[in-house]
Amino acid sequence: xxxxxxxxxxxxxxxxxxxxxxxxxxxxxxxxxxxxxxxxxxxxxxxxxxxxxxxxxxxxxxxxxxxxxxxxxxxxxxxxxxxxxxxxxxxxxxxxxxxxxxxxxxxxxxxxxxxxxxxxxxxxxxxxxxxxxxxxxxxxxxxxxxxxxxxxxxxxxxxxxxxxxxxxxxxxxxxxxxxxxxxxxxxxxxxxxxxxxxxxxxxxxxxxxxxxxxxxxxxxxxxxxxxxxxxxxxxxxxxxxxxxxxxxxxxxxxxxxxxxxxxxxxxxxxxxxxxxxxxxxxxxxxxxxxxxxxxxxxxxxxxxxxxxxxxxxxxxxxxxxxxxxxxxxxxxxxxxxxxxxxxxxxxxxxxxxx
Amino acid sequence: xxxxxxxxxxxxxxxxxxxxxxxxxxxxxxxxxxxxxxxxxxxxxxxxxxxxxxxxxxxxxxxxxxxxxxxxxxxxxxxxxxxxxxxxxxxxxxxxxxxxxxxxxxxxxxxxxxxxxxxxxxxxxxxxxxxxxxxxxxxxxxxxxxxxxxxxxxxxxxxxxxxxxxxxxxxxxxxxxxxxxxxxxxxxxxxxxxxxxxxxxxxxxxxxxxxxxxxxxxxxxxxxxxxxxxxxxxxxxxxxxxxxxxxxxxxxxxxxxxxxxxxxxxxxxxxxxxxxxxxxxxxxxxxxxxxxxxxxxxxxxxxxxxxxxxxxxxxxxxxxxxxxxxxxxxxxxxxxxxxxxxxxxxxxxxxxxxxxxxxxxxxxxxxxxxxxxxxxxxxxxxxxxxxxxxxxxxxxxxxxxxxxxxxxxxxxxxxxxxxxxxxxxxxxxxxxxxxxxxxxxxxxxxxxxxxxxxxxxxxxxxxxxxxxxxxxxxxxxxxxxxxxxxxxxxxxxxxx
Numbered sequence: 001x002x003x004x005x006x007x008x009x010x011x012x013x014x015x016x017x018x019x020x021x022x023x024x025x026x027x028x029x030x031x032x033x034x035x036x037x038x039x040x041x042x043x044x045x046x047x048x049x050x051x052x053x054x055x056x057x058x059x060x061x062x063x064x065x066x067x068x069x070x071x072x073x074x075x076x077x078x079x080x081x082x083x084x085x086x087x088x089x090x091x092x093x094x095x096x097x098x099x100x101x102x103x104x105x106x107x108x109x110x111x112x113x114x115x116x117x118x119x120x121x122x123x124x125x126x127x128x129x130x131x132x133x134x135x136x137x138x139x140x141x142x143x144x145x146x147x148x149x150x151x152x153x154x155x156x157x158x159x160x161x162x163x164x165x166x167x168x169x170x171x172x173x174x175x176x177x178x179x180x181x182x183x184x185x186x187x188x189x190x191x192x193x194x195x196x197x198x199x200x201x202x203x204x205x206x207x208x209x210x211x212x213x214x215x216x217x218x219x220x221x222x223x224x225x226x227x228x229x230x231x232x233x234x235x236x237x238x239x240x241x242x243x244x245x246x247x248x249x250x251x252x253x254x255x256x257x258x259x260x261x262x263x264x265x266x267x268x269x270x271x272x273x274x275x276x277x278x279x280x281x282x283x284x285x286x287x288x289x290x291x292x293x294x295x296x297x298x299x300x301x302x303x304x305x306x307x308x309x310x311x312x313x314x315x316x317x318x319x320x321x322x323x324x325x326x327x328x329x330x331x332x333x334x335x336x337x338x339x340x341x342x343x344x345x346x347x348x349x350x351x352x353x354x
Numbered sequence: 355x356x357x358x359x360x361x362x363x364x365x366x367x368x369x370x371x372x373x374x375x376x377x378x379x380x381x382x383x384x385x386x387x388x389x390x391x392x393x394x395x396x397x398x399x400x401x402x403x404x405x406x407x408x409x410x411x412x413x414x415x416x417x418x419x420x421x422x423x424x425x426x427x428x429x430x431x432x433x434x435x436x437x438x439x440x441x442x443x444x445x446x447x448x449x450x451x452x453x454x455x456x457x458x459x460x461x462x463x464x465x466x467x468x469x470x471x472x473x474x475x476x477x478x479x480x481x482x483x484x485x486x487x488x489x490x491x492x493x494x495x496x497x498x499x500x501x502x503x504x505x506x507x508x509x510x511x512x513x514x515x516x517x518x519x520x521x522x523x524x525x526x527x528x529x530x531x532x533x534x535x536x537x538x539x540x541x542x543x544x545x546x547x548x549x550x551x552x553x554x555x556x557x558x559x560x561x562x563x564x565x566x567x568x569x570x571x572x573x574x575x576x577x578x579x580x581x582x583x584x585x586x587x588x589x590x591x592x593x594x595x596x597x598x599x600x601x602x603x604x605x606x607x608x609x610x611x612x613x614x615x616x617x618x619x620x621x622x623x624x625x626x627x628x629x630x631x632x633x634x635x636x637x638x639x640x641x642x643x644x645x646x647x648x649x650x651x652x653x654x655x656x657x658x659x660x661x662x663x664x665x666x667x668x669x670x671x672x673x674x675x676x677x678x679x680x681x682x683x684x685x686x687x688x689x690x691x692x693x694x695x696x697x698x699x700x701x702x703x704x705x706x707x708x709x710x711x712x713x714x715x716x717x718x719x720x721x722x723x724x725x726x727x728x729x730x731x732x733x734x735x736x737x738x739x740x741x742x743x744x745x746x747x748x749x750x751x752x753x754x755x756x757x758x759x760x761x762x763x764x765x766x767x768x769x770x771x772x773x774x775x776x777x778x779x780x781x782x783x784x785x786x787x788x789x790x791x792x793x794x795x796x797x798x799x800x801x802x803x804x805x806x807x808x809x810x811x812x813x814x815x816x817x818x819x820x821x822x823x824x825x826x827x828x829x830x831x832x833x834x835x836x837x838x839x840x841x842x843x844x845x846x847x848x849x850x
Contacts, residue, residue, distance in 0.1 A: 219721060220719060221721075222706065226696060236687060237708075
């Protein structure tokens with residue numbers, strides 16, 4: 001007989017074990033899906049998870065995809081740790097990209113070391129501005145930040161659409177929905193000849209270190225932590241709860257905006273309609289898979305980035321639709337949430353006695 | 355047909371707290387029974403056991419001699435036990451009728467006829483087709499009652515039903531309940547309001563700290579006797595030595611008002627009092643009469659008019675708790691686990707919640723962990739907190755040790771005034787004595803205390819002056835030496 005018992009306290013070992021368990025279950029379920037579709041499960045999984053990163057180019061592509069995921073997830077971890085459900089990082093990314101792209105276009109055909117920092121800063125500010133909308137509506141008008149931040153995603157995508165088709169479209173671009181290529185001074189430098197991996201990865205790593213420092217070492221982080229656990233306690237301690245809420249949204253928006261900058265000034269080099277394959281949404285999975293901890297998020301971003309690459313490889317070599325990648329991302333979140341049940345409950349097998 | 359409901363030796367233990375300790379009770383239809391007790395006395399646990407929401411550790415429930423197995427709310431419904439909760443369980447956006455048919459498997463048409471009949475019979479004029487959100491609290495409660503009546507219940511349990519009702523709605527409710535009782539429905543009425551018990555009920559069972567204290571007929575009781583039973587008899591009054599009288603005023607509250615938008619909160623009306631140095635002002639009252647709001651106003655969680663609070667010759671009514679701490683005030687809230695401390699955080703992190711400039715816990719925006727840890731160790735040893743590991747998450751401390759940590763955290767800075775709210779609630783005797791001794795000690799050091807408590811014994815033991823709060827109003831301030839628990843009981847019940 002199986003008996004389910006409530007744990008007296010959540011287990012710390014299980015806390016770090018469930019993400020691993022979730023990944024394992026995702027692989028099992030993925031293999032099963034491949035089998036049902038008529039592929040050899042192990043071979044398919046190999047195409048999905050091993051082949052794409054087997055060489056230097058593949059590995060650099062992994063880092064390229066992991067960079068925005070990591071950056072956004074770090075920002076989201078501030079929101080999620082303090083119970084603010086910002087799920088509109090995709091919109092903040094897009095808006096950050098729009099603002100920084102606009103600035104980069106201003107400097108079209110100009111050169112100078114100062115251009116790139118301004119472009120990057122513009123992206124962070126754009127993301128913050130966009131994140132401040134759900135934050136202010138939540139704190140002062142009691143709106144639900146889940147709905148507002150989500151709906152704003154579509155608004156920002158439509159703004160981008162309008163800009164690249166209309167006023168910002170490349171005059172020499174034969175009416176393609178895209179802007180001019182940015183000048184080299186507005187582009188993030190590539191790290192290696194022949195690979196697409198760019199300096200944006202340093203932005204992500206800096207975000208990891210800074211977020212760890214802020215959250216665990218500063219008074220500000222302490223106040224955010226307390227406010228996240230209990231607004232009642234925050235009030236009792238005299239912290240300004242509303243300001244904390246706006247602040248975590250701003251941090252999160254800045255990170256998403258920077259991720260947008262990384263994409264358009266890195267591998268893309270211009271604005272067009274599809275600057276992000278839903279990095280902003282996928283980063284939600286990364287944040288939770290990484291247990292909202294900076295180091296955990298690094299690992300989680302690498303794991304989830306593989307699903308992007310794997311989907312492409314599998315499409316090319318096995319004619320599996322590339323949307324399988326999203327299926328895998330969904331399964332990871334699903335299994336993670338399901339196995340979190342083990343945090344609070346333990347399963348006991350009781351030998352049947354006759 | 356007569357209904358007989360018997361609770362036999364029911365025990366329910368939660369970690370660190372016995373919610374029901376071997377409770378046995380018997381009810382017969384035709385009478386209205388009151389189950390009286392303060393918050394935390396165990397009455398809610400008992401009725402949740404009757405309605406199948408909580409499963410007792412020990413004990414049995416019999417309805418007309420049949421042993422009931424109540425494992426879920428639907429078991430209770432099947433056995434004709436209906437319950438109306440204090441907070442309504444209605445879908446606000448659905449219509450009244452939709453709410454009523456949700457958990458019924460009867461045909462819509464026949465149910466509608468049945469509901470019409472019930473409404474006519476008991477004079478409940480409610481439009482069945484408007485959404486519930488357009489109803490008043492009294493009407494919503496009627497919808498809940500109708501939902502029970504549809505099932506022809508033998509037992510109807512009402513949990514603190516008047517807390518959201520106006521006076522007029524209350525008397526309407528009482529008329530209906532009396533009618534139900536005449537028709538043979540067994541009514542169990544849960545409350546902490548003494549006046550209502552006297553008005554409505556035939557028999558009263560009093561609970562205190564999980565135990566059944568007494569069962570008696572209303573005609574043999576009065577408000578004072580019930581109040582005494584409810585808050586605990588004044589067994590022994592070890593009063594502290596009278597502190598040397600000081601006329602040095604420390605805090606003065608003038609014309610303080612608070613109006614809440616939340617219907618579950620109590621408004622404070624025209625609060626005036628002052629406390630001198632070295633004095634302990636006790637504020638008595640049955641819980642839910644504005645104590646929590648008063649504590650928040652005094653601590654700065656609720657900001658009031660600047661001049662309404664004068665502390666040490668400064669007007670501080672508009673300052674937040676952290677700013678008030680700078681003026682040497684300290685606060686110990688009632689809720690240890692959700693407000694005064696964060697169980698998931700470590701002991702030394704909880705110590706850092708009491709932060710002000712001279713504490714140096716945070717320098718230039720950085721956490722000064724060494725300083726906090728050093729300070730925490732001092733609290734642990736000075737205040738007998740039974741652990742030596744300041745890295746321990748505070749959820750692993752017992753209630754008594756956690757309270758010692760909180761009181762220690764507040765007192766180690768030698769504040770001029772400590773405001774505490776139910777500081778010994780739910781603690782064991784040893785911890786209670788320790789806290790009491792500590793509070794007496796601060797008075798001896800010429801520091802002041804405002805003690806808001808629902809424990810009359812505690813108040814009589816520790817206070818120099820006592821006032822009673824009732825429906826958000828303070829009684830006049832009395833000298834503790836001339837106050838008896840009987841007198842407090844009467845004032846707590848709302849009499850003048």
